[in-house]
Amino acid sequence: MSDNNSRVILSISSDGIAQLTLNRPEVHNAFDDDVIEQLISQLESVANNDDVRALVLRSNGKNFSAGADLAWMKRMAKNSHQENLEDAGRLAKLMELLNDLNKPTIGLVQGAAYGGAVGLAACCDIVIASEEAQFCLSEVKIGLIPAVISPYVVRAIGERQSRRYFLTAEAFSATTAQSLGLVHEVVASPELFDDACARITRTLSKNSPQGMRAAKELIFAVSHKVIEQTVIQDTANRIADIRVSSEGQEGLSAFLEKRKPNWIQE
Structure with a gap:
């Protein structure tokens, strides 16, 4: 658990929903080392906690995250290769941990996500995402590239759309992000996040934790693979x-006996 003065807050509800919150609203939740x-530490603890059924990633304040912290960028500019x-x-480790987390993950995005x-x-x-959310792959504006996030972003929005948004660095709306496949659902305002999130976590809580973990692993195992004998046998x-x-x-057994399985908490 984290205290409310932390830059990253982790809380876990009695029904096993972990909330991981960026807590730097004064700098638009920009992140540094x-x-x-x-x-990374909090995601590792969630991954190893069998009581956690799902993870919600969110931010306090007006913006989800402005991306890299300016002071951190200044330090990096002076660093060696x-x-x-x-x-x-x-x-890269952070992205890998979040992407591969052995629990379902829900991201709540308001304001800027850069x-x-x-x-x-x-x-x-x-x-x-809330309707007013704005997304931007802004790296080329300052002579950089969205390198370590690229495998995940390209997988989410596809090569064709990446060729536009990586190169133009133009901001795009929540509804555009939804049409690209980055966002699943758009709500009118961040005030509606909790209701929308609760609806999804209630659905997730009815499912087998092992089944959801295995389903996520299955997606990674077959995604972009040629359908041939090795994949079929796997x-x-x-x-x-x-x-x-x-x-x-x-x-x-629960299905055949017309009862609730034991992972559903009454």
Whole structure:
């Protein structure tokens, strides 16, 4: 758990919903090396906590995140190539942890989501944005590239759209982000986030934790793969494995016996 003075706050509800909150509203929730390390640490703790059923990533204040902190960028500009490589590696680690987290993840985006913040959104399983949200892959404006976030953003919006938005660095709206596949749902205002999020977490809580974890792994295993014998055999192995697992057996039994499975909390 984190205290409310932290730059990153983690709270976990009694029903197993973790809320991971960026808490630097005075600088538009920009992140630096310290924030990145805190996010990595908290994501690792969530991944290892069997009581957590889902993770919600959000920010306090008007903006989701303005991307990289200016003071951090000034420090990086003076660093050696090796220091920059190590620094970028930590941001890459953050994106990997969020993308591969063994729980469902929901991102709530209001206001500005610039640079690396677009990467955070792309790494979430489900993204809800407010109508006034603005997204921007702004790196080329200052002579940089959206490097470590690119695998996730390109996977979310596709190569064709990436060729536009990586190169133009133009801001785009929440509704455009939804049409691109980056955002799943748009709500009128951030005040509606909690209701929309609760609706989704209620749905997730009815599902097998093991099943959702395995389903996420399945998506990664088959995405962009040629449908050939290795992939076909892998999918057969996966369903056979989960059918004989404890949660698979419980789920099938509950369905056949017309009762609720034991992972649904009354």
